[in-house]
Amino acid sequence: KPLALPGAHVVVTGGSSGIGKCIAIECYKQGAFITLVARNEEKLLQAKKEIEKYSINDKQVVLCISVDVSEDYNQVENVIKQAQEKLGPVDMLVNCAGLALAGKFEDLEVSTFEKLMNINYLGSVYPSRAVITTMMERRVGRIVFVSSQAGQLGLFGYTAYSPSKFAIRGLAEALQMEVKPYNVYITVAYPPDTDTPGLALENKTKPLETRLISETTSICKPEQVAKQIVKDAIVVTMGLFRTIALFYLGSFDSIVRRCMMQRAKSEIADKTA
Numbered sequence: 001k002p003l004a005l006p007g008a009h010v011v012v013t014g015g016s017s018g019i020g021k022c023i024a025i026e027c028y029k030q031g032a033f034i035t036l037v038a039r040n041e042e043k044l045l046q047a048k049k050e051i052e053k054y055s056i057n058d059k060q061v062v063l064c065i066s067v068d069v070s071e072d073y074n075q076v077e078n079v080i081k082q083a084q085e086k087l088g089p090v091d092m093l094v095n096c097a098g099l100a101l102a103g104k105f106e107d108l109e110v111s112t113f114e115k116l117m118n119i120n121y122l123g124s125v126y127p128s129r130a131v132i133t134t135m136m137e138r139r140v141g142r143i144v145f146v147s148s149q150a151g152q153l154g155l156f157g158y159t160a161y162s163p164s165k166f167a168i169r170g171l172a173e174a175l176q177m178e179v180k181p182y183n184v185y186i187t188v189a190y191p192p193d194t195d196t197p198g199l200a201l202e203n204k205t206k207p208l209e210t211r212l213i214s215e216t217t218s219i220c221k222p223e224q225v226a227k228q229i230v231k232d233a234i235v236v237t238m239g240l241f242r243t244i245a246l247f248y249l250g251s252f253d254s255i256v257r258r259c260m261m262q263r264a265k266s267e268i269a270d271k272t273a
């Protein structure tokens, strides 16, 4: 059943800019309490002010937390704890912090591969790992991953970026199989080029070929992309491209459910013994 956003606690990483900020606004407009996570404090405060204009009641709160989501897991865990103490358990986590840099393979610094994998992939693992136990215990939760069209298709200029977005898909699909019996739902967004400060930065690094490939499609508005992402997270439906895998996934899910029931039974048996 759909997640009720009024009164829910939504954490948005990368919530101080671009798509993440628009996702925060979209949730806030529907009555959610918001925690914004990003590094730069000034940008966070600026975004908080902007979001607060859309309040629908006087109880709503926008909390700002400055942390690097890709640096140190313990740090991330600590700030999530702080946020939960202030605004209650996280009902929905949106992993939107990310960085795009383009360039030809032979021109890219090796450190760029590390950096993108750290921010885009591990920066989604850490916050998710920090919220998952509570979500499973409460049998409530949504985790949103923001991949990219370049996370479905390897394209010229994206040898560092695409793999970091492909990795997110692998994580999301494996994690969904584990947490479905606990009523926790995972969604992945694959946005096209979207008009944000991040895209402006990326454009400075695009080789000619990448620019020409990008120009074959039009640029989306972040508000529009955010609306779709929030909608998909609230009412989870099966993506069409997964229908072939449906049979297998269905039977794997029943194995997972069976194991969970067995474990619960033996726990009860242990207690009564």
Ligand SMILES: NC(=O)C1=CN([C@@H]2O[C@H](COP(=O)(O)OP(=O)(O)OC[C@H]3O[C@@H](n4cnc5c(N)ncnc54)[C@H](OP(=O)(O)O)[C@@H]3O)[C@@H](O)[C@H]2O)C=CC1
Binding pocket: 013, 014, 015, 016, 017, 018, 019, 020, 037, 038, 039, 040, 041, 043, 067, 068, 069, 070, 096, 097, 098, 099, 100, 119, 120, 123, 146, 147, 148, 149, 190, 191, 192, 193, 194, 195, 196, 197, 198, 199
């Ligand atoms: N715009 C586009 O064309 C598309 C974007 N995407 C993906 O959507 C997401 C958002 O993109 P977009 O809105 O363009 O990005 P922006 O650059 O506009 O915003 C990025 C946000 O992430 C935060 N952030 C970046 N690095 C970290 C970090 N290490 N720790 C914590 N926060 C961090 C930034 O704040 P701060 O720097 O202060 O930390 C900022 O709030 C990214 O994952 C991107 O890959 C996917 C498809 C298309």
Ligand SMILES: CCCCCCCCCCCCCCCC(=O)[C@@H](N)CO
Binding pocket: 100, 147, 148, 149, 150, 152, 153, 155, 191, 192, 193, 194, 198, 199, 202, 213, 214, 216, 217
């Ligand atoms: C089946 C999948 C559909 C494929 C459509 C192909 C169209 C490709 C056009 C170029 C797309 C580049 C997207 C990168 C967006 C991004 O992540 C960065 N802009 C972030 O800053």
